[in-house]
Amino acid sequence: MDYIKSLNPVMQALLATLFTYGITALGAAFVFIGKELSRKMLDGILAFAGGVMIAASFWSLLAPAIEMSEGKALPAFLPPTIGFLAGAMFLWLIDKIIPHLHVNFGEEHVEGVKTSWQRSVLLVLAITLHNIPEGLAVGVAFGAAAAGAESANIAGAVALALGIGLQNFPEGIAVSMPLRREGMSKGKSFFYGQLSGLVEPFAGVLGAAIVGFALSILPYALSFAAGAMIFVVVEEVIPESQQAGHTDFATIGAILGFTAMMILDVALG
Template sequence: MLDTVITYLKSIDPIIAALYATLFTWFVTALGSSFVFFFKGYNKNLMDAMLGFTGGVMVAASVWSLLIPAINMSEGSGFTQVYPAVIGFLLGAGFLYSIDKVLPHLHVNFQKVEGVKTPWQKTTLMILAITLHNIPEGLAVGVLFGGVAAGIPEATIAGAATLALGIGLQNFPEGIAVSMPLRRMGLSRRKSFFYGQASAIVEPIAGVVGALAVTFFSPILPYALAFAAGAMIFVVVEEVIPEAQQNKSSDLATIGFIGGFIVMMSLDVALG
């Protein structure tokens, strides 16, 4: 089935393909959010394992789908070849760090509000936290499709589609992780679902923007790939791992991380 999808994506404009791929990642988030209609709560141990899985997928995707291609397509050798990846990675992590310090938000398992002081409600702050999380994911998929549109050999439809699949897999628990707490805060099931899925709507936007940027400025692709990787790694270290380790089931979160890393690494090597 994946081969059929890849064949179809090859037959259309890469920018449109980026839109479709990131709409898929948004849809999987919505699918996870829909669990609020069928369940009153969720098992914390299972959620910790799923959050760990999310972190593992994001780290593996950052290495195999983003950093390694960024290095391979850079000119020169030795330290010269790795400069674009280092610069892009630092810019991506720095960008998310800056937003994290300025944008008011509340993590799912945290009680402390981060960012500038605001009178906004906790529900709004938590939605902003997940939305912040999703920006680099959409960007990562988009820049790979943009590289295809720019005709860069190291960027392939198969690799971009595989990354979208991996991002989609880890978006499922994210949808659950935002809609269920919103329900516990007193929102209706419909509102909890609506805000849960809406937190991922930035992914198609970031995907198309990233694809267009690389198309018009193809030399920035190595920097753009590393930028997305730096942003994703920042999210994993700042948000995903701490949230997964909040409860007593830290071993499950660790096992989930290892599982997610193996799954994404295997998908990228086998299909990308």
């Protein structure tokens, strides 16, 4: 931990998001085992990822943002509210612009602008979209800790990175396995699965760099990342996990994911 503290916050964010990307690649490598996962299991692990994201949005992002806003000129609820809504709106706009296809949906459900891109590319873009706020969240958390914010610390940022990594493993599986099931080779399925996580280091570095300029924007930046993640969970992750009718199993997966992230954040943060 002391070594991490000695690093520049941008480098901290880069290393942390390279870790979360690596876990995505590890999950995608599951395709080489050759055993086909049932749709029920995929729904459960996707919901688990959603639960982690919900818990991380509150404990690691919104709660610190609210604490940082207290005792200031503006009402304590205002900066987190503005940031949260801005984050959700940002993802909504990206969702409307970038062509993508959610896992387990047919090509008639392609979202974004019309395109002739291959299904595999559209699937990767769908996962990439919700890796943006994840990487951003990790970067902002390390930036907040480095800025000396009272309600943010390195241990909490590390807990967030571990939580994001934890849910990235099933995400990697959720991309590579369906592609394999559709007839793509194991190598290509793995390639596209890990590719979806490459955006996280870029988003992480950007988040750490932005908050490094001014402590005053931290509540907005933290809640922005939270709003973006909650949008992804509500718009994409939960509906996908419930689509095939495995509602109870998926719900349990989400509860377990939420609990795992809560334990991580409280124990380490």
